[in-house]
Amino acid sequence: MVRAVLHGVITIFISAIICSFIFALLLKLTSYDETSLRWVMHVLAFLSLFFGGLIAGGKGKVRGWLLGGATSIIFTTIIFLFQFLGMNQMFSLEQWGYHAGFLITAMVGGMIGVNVATSKSRSA
Secondary structure: OHHHHHHHHHHHHHHHHHHHHHHHHHHHHOOOOOOOOHHHHHHHHHHHHHHHHHHHHHHHOOOHHHHHHHHHHHHHHHHHHHHHHHHOOOOOHHHHHHHHHHHHHHHHHHHHHHHHHHHHHHHO
């Protein structure tokens, strides 16, 4: 169960790093600015959490909502600690809203991941 959550968190951070690199290139090499890509970045953040929950649920094979939720809570804790300890700032109300949405998204991803992994093992 811990390994499943760890796989999910690693998936989230790897996808976040890849997306950040792509957006940095887009912002540097094109005439786009941050405001024009804001919603695209939000959608990709939610997709990253969804796939992290999906991986956690698929690896764990039971209680996907719990695995996805744990994955999201660990992600939120890491981000909060980085922001609080590194930048001396608390989460804003808007950030708490995003992280609540991340929690729900990762839980749904975990539920789907359990069902996908279970249906594959049943049909094999």
